[in-house]
Amino acid sequence: MSVAQARPAADPPGGAVIIVSVPNGRVVDLDGGGVNDGQEIQEWPGNGSTAQQWQVVRDGAQYRIKLSGNQAWCVGRDQARVVLRSCSNALTTWDFEDLGGRFRIKAPGGGYLQVVTTSPSNGRGLAIAAGSGAAAEWLVNAAEVPRRAMPADPRLDQVTFLTSHNAMANTDEGFWGRFPNQSYRLKDQLAQGVRGLQIDAYASNGDVKMCHGSCWGNERTLTAGLQDTVDFLNANREAIVTVFIEDYTSVEELRAAVARVNGFADRVFNPAQAGVRQNGWPKVSELIAQNRRLLVFSQRSGRDAYGVMFDRDWTAENYWSLGSGGGDVQCYSRWDEVPLAKEEPGFRRLHSMNHYRDVPSEASAGTDNGSKLADRVRRVCGPVAGRKPNYVALDFYQKPEGGAVRNLIADLNTYW
Template sequence: MRTPHALIATTVSAAALAATVVAPAPAAAVDAAPAPGAYYVQSATTGLNAAAGPGAVEQHRPRGNEDHQQWNLRADGTLENADSPGTCLGRTGDRAATVACASPDARWEIAPAGADRFTLTVPGTDRRLTVVPKPPGGGHPAPLAVGAGTGDLAAWYLTPVDPVTRPMPPQGQRTLDQVTFLTAHNAYANGADGGFAPPFVDLFPNQARGIERQLADGVRGFMLDVHQTPDGAILCHNSCTLVRRPVALWVDLQRIVDFLRAHPDQFVTVFLEDYVDPGVLRAELDRVQGLPEVLYRPDRTGVRENGWPTLGQLTAAGQRLLIFTDHSRAADRAAGLTRDTYGVMYQREWTVENHWSMGPGVGASDWSCYSRWDDAGTPVPLTRTEPGFRPLFVMNHFRDAAVSSTAGTDNSKLADRARRFCLPAARKKPNYLAVDRYDLGSPAAAVADLNTYTYP
């Protein structure tokens, strides 16, 4: 399944990662005021964009060149909306508003605020463009304020509409966060390896081929849902009740480990949509022969301080399987056993991820790209970056239900959505492109395109 989340296994092949060099361009200085050009005005707190509406400017979910979210920064400090010449981001009293660009209320002093962030201040005052804190249960769109804002609420990214890119490094010198992997959403829900859902639900498999064939085809991501039954950790969609011939988690993990042993230049990442107790999961992993020899532990290698290693370093060390869980660390602490003690990393600590669905299985789709974890407790914006560390970016590109004709159409548009919507929304390249029916619509071409350049 993949309603909240699943299991991604990712492997890199030399053919899938053949680099076509993009002409290098100098990077802009991090602490300099931005040069005139086209930008998204993006909150450092929420990752959402300033969008022009009738008279007002609000936070909206990133939608690329749609929804009036692009602004042309001019030399005089005004931000003209790309869709409405002569109309600028300005203010009316204590609210952000669209105003005539000739108005004094359209001018801002744009100053660096560290970490590639900026403040937009009313000239001669301490009043800044500020995010209005979201009330409990509140959502977006939400108005933007102009007031005595401080900290992250008043910090903004000016994300270029046409970002600077650099050539992809040579094969072995690419860091993990520079590479994009083709990922099969609900890879276990294929009907070839066994049952995956109760009757009628199993009429809509997310994939058409088994795990071993997916690996052979160049799929490098495998999303799996794992549920707890008296037989252990089983792969099923929502529930394992009435599922015929379900597959155990250890069986698919063994397939992946066997593939890694046969292909020592490959790297795999596993994301678990995880509904089992930590002790049950540990017992399931203990059944996988050869797992400890290939398991990669970023928590033990200084990744948070120094960034991700290169694929060459990982393969040389034999550390070629990275496992994540979407389970809560807090819940595991309450249970008395955290999953990272046996090598399963907590996904929120290491990745960012966009919302899991583009809409129903048929009909119009929602291409907006915003965080899956936009909750009131611990929101994780797609733009999250820490000193020395960039989270890996999981880009979901599928619907509520897998309809083959829809999946084929969606997959043919994957590269466009990644480039125009999700890359600027996250300010980083997608590392995992997760799709239904990877065999339709050539999503591998989107992966190959993203693997020709890096996004600093």
């Protein structure tokens, strides 16, 4: 949309919001959180802090972007720089141009609030510049994900699935002493309600095995793991399962492993063949009726012909690590070219939220998978993506005791 086509916005969302760059997924952040005149406004990954929460308030025909935690201070201008200023300063008024869900934020004297380049850079200052392209487009998202009632017959992109990280690295199937991520074998994970499996696949000794980091020799084959999944689907006609492959194989190596899975081709859903990009994701009931209840994504391209889709074409996924201490809750895309809120006309990506540490343990999962997870969904990853996750990927998903994870998934499936 050109500048001439832009129309005055209906008021942006009320209450606390975060302002997210459309092309790079970083958010408007007050440098260091300090409330000082001239403090630089920068781009940073969303972290749920008060330094990233603003309130857009109408002031006559224009708007001010107030710091939610101290509304005497606003996003303002210092020539081409974007800085904090007293809201009484004339250089804190803005025009919002509505692009249909996105906004350009214009300085009344000319120029647009924008990122310096569309590639993300933590801590880089924002700018006022004449260009009105992608770098000047913003999402204004509520600081907590709004809740819309779940339809009686939801689409796939409206529901949420419990997902196990490194599902194959479990103690039941021989990963003792090698930093296992799960306790139960694949069959039992599925039986206990897991509906997303993150699996690493390596070519090893003429086969494809489910290894972690490297193959030691006693790992199960990917064919066996996928057969467990297909057998489960055949025995549970209402279930939908997604497999995410961290893929270290060639196209032909993976093709051969998949071809040995009895019934794989009958169950796999191919979104490209189904016209998902043009028509959106099907309803859950449609997948069940078609008996196409297995989705498989690979981190490598070129596998679509046999139903294994390139994840960057169909999903958005946050960077995986909570850090070694579990305190790094910021949320940004694993892939710079696919911001978490990326949308294409008529199509919404499946949003996969990773929530685990560099080094797994049951004790740390007990800490991470409770209120920290629920808060990160609600106040960090959800607002950055503009919606709840479709997959919540965890280590030791059964932790903490008492069912906190199951309760969270159940709650997420009451709204979209």
